[in-house]
Structures are given as C-alpha cells and as structure tokens.
Amino acid sequence: MEEKDLPASDGVQPDKPVEETPQPPTDATIQSTDRHTDQSISRQEPAPETIKQSEGEETVTYNSPPVTEKDMEVHHHSHSHGKKNWKAYFWEFLMLFLAVFCGFLAEYQLEHKIESDREKVYMKNLLEDLKSDTTAYKNYARDNILRFSTIDSLMYLLKSPESKTRVNRIYFLARTLTMGADLLFANERTYDQMKSSGQLRLIHNQKVSDSISSYYNSLKQIANQNNRITDRVNHYFLTVNKLFDAAVLMKIFKERKEPEDKSIKLLTEDPMIINEFLTRVQYLYGTFSFAQNFGLERCRAAESLIALIKKEYHLE
Numbered sequence: 001m002e003e004k005d006l007p008a009s010d011g012v013q014p015d016k017p018v019e020e021t022p023q024p025p026t027d028a029t030i031q032s033t034d035r036h037t038d039q040s041i042s043r044q045e046p047a048p049e050t051i052k053q054s055e056g057e058e059t060v061t062y063n064s065p066p067v068t069e070k071d072m073e074v075h076h077h078s079h080s081h082g083k084k085n086w087k088a089y090f091w092e093f094l095m096l097f098l099a100v101f102c103g104f105l106a107e108y109q110l111e112h113k114i115e116s117d118r119e120k121v122y123m124k125n126l127l128e129d130l131k132s133d134t135t136a137y138k139n140y141a142r143d144n145i146l147r148f149s150t151i152d153s154l155m156y157l158l159k160s161p162e163s164k165t166r167v168n169r170i171y172f173l174a175r176t177l178t179m180g181a182d183l184l185f186a187n188e189r190t191y192d193q194m195k196s197s198g199q200l201r202l203i204h205n206q207k208v209s210d211s212i213s214s215y216y217n218s219l220k221q222i223a224n225q226n227n228r229i230t231d232r233v234n235h236y237f238l239t240v241n242k243l244f245d246a247a248v249l250m251k252i253f254k255e256r257k258e259p260e261d262k263s264i265k266l267l268t269e270d271p272m273i274i275n276e277f278l279t280r281v282q283y284l285y286g287t288f289s290f291a292q293n294f295g296l297e298r299c300r301a302a303e304s305l306i307a308l309i310k311k312e313y314h315l316e
Contacts, residue, residue, distance in 0.1 A: 118202055119203060120313060122194055123203075123208075125189075125190040126212065126309065127309055127310070130187075130302045133299070134299050136184065136185065136295075137302070138299060140291070140292060141296055144291075146180070147177065147285075148289070150177050153169075154173050154174060154278070155278055157169065158274050158277070159278070163269075168260070169258060171245075171264060172257075175252040177284075179253070182288070183226045186219050188216060205313075214301075218298065218301070219298070222295070222298070225287070228290075229291060232280070238280075239276050240277070242273050242276075243268060243273055243274065245265075248264055
C-alpha cells in the first residue's frame, strides 16, 4: 500500500515505519516441508533445515543426523550355502544319470514287448496263409489229374477208329476240359501287408526271416506259369470252333453231362485240323503239368515253413 506523508507537528518526532508481522506457517506449508524432509531421508542425503526467525535475530540451521544402516530394516537369508565339493557334484550327476538310464531301459523294454507281441500275431497270420496255400496246391494237383485224364482220352479217341462212334464223348471231353479252375494262386495277404508297412523287420529270427522271404519270392513263378496257361487255353479255343458245333458245346455247359443225341457229328474229319487241335491240347497238358509240379514243390516248402514257425515261436 502506498504511504502518505503526514504533516509534522512541532516538537513531535515522526513515527517509525510499521514492520509487517510474519505470518504463521499454514498446513499446506507444513505438509510440503514434511514431504521434502521424508524424500531427503529416503535418499540418505539429509539437507540442512534452516529456520529464519525475526529480523535482528540469528538464523539457526539444524542438520538432521545421517541415516545409518542400523536405522534401516535389512533382511538376511536364514541360511547360507557353503561351497560344494567334488563328491556332491559326483552324486548329483550319478543320480541324474541313473534316472535317465532307468527311464530309457523301461521304454526299451516296453517297446520290445510291443514288437514281440506284434511279431507273434503276424506269425499266426502267416501260419493261416501257409495252411491255405498247402490246401490250394493239393486241390490243384487233384484237379489236374482229371485234366490229364481228359486230354489222354481226347488224344486217344480222335486218333482211333472210335472217333466216329464216340463223337458224343469227344464233345463232352472237349468242353469240360476248360470248365474247371485252371490257374493256381497262393495266399500272400499277410506277407504283402508286412512288406508294404515295413513290418518284416519285426521278424528277429534270421532263419525264419530267410525262409519266409525265399518262399514268397518263389511264388512269382506261379504268376508266370498262370500267364502261360492263359495263353495255351486261348490257343485251344482258336481250334475248337473248327472241329465242334457251338450249339452242342453250349448244351453240354448248361446240362453238365454227355449229350445223348446220336446225330451229333464233328464239323470236319480233316486230319490236319484234328492234328492242330491235338497239338494245342498237348501243349496245354504240358503247361498244366509244369504248374502242378511247381505247386507240389511249393506245398512241401510251405509245410516245412509251417513246422519251422511253430517250433521257433512255440505255436500250435
């Protein structure tokens, strides 16, 4: 505020200027001071506190005592680890090694048992296939006996004077020669399954493994022989139409018996055509004979393999 000059009275000294009375600190000032003080203590760098009194009095400075480690809360571990020696490290390594090794052994034994059980199942299935093979070989040989007898009769009748009086019998023999199953097949189901899936490795017995591979590899000869039989039969059909009446052949096929009509005759008595027919018949005979002999050899091999598998795997 502006000060106005007052007129001086005679003999009266002018008054001294009035000093302002310092205001007491407010709550906000106190809180601010406390906050700064706490922050200074937390940083362990106490700042000197200065209190300024009235003018003309000394200024007093208060230095806060330094905060020591004793005044701070310190947490210590309840225990301390000493230095390990080589024995402790050795035992830790040994226990870890034994744990891993025992786990490996357990897994190996489990896998070995699973593979052993699976191997035995495959051997049982192979036994069933081999048994069916032996039955097929024997049935094929039995059927071939009838074929050989038919061919022998055809050869004899067509080359003999009875060819004119036994025409019905000749027709019947010529038609029934190819009515039965003339091809040989083996059961390779289990072997093909093991081969395609890589399960042949399960056969740990080397002798059994070699015998199985040898047997099934030899069956390729059967497929080749079946192709030859098919060719021979087709050649046979090419000459049948030159010598026999198709209507009579159809009747024999349906009735499955020798015709009774006495008027049946051959289409020709040309010896060249008859010879061509018989030539193809004898080639068919030879092909059937070779297939039969090979089947009987495979039958003996299958029976030997059956005995070996039963012995090695204790199967019945």
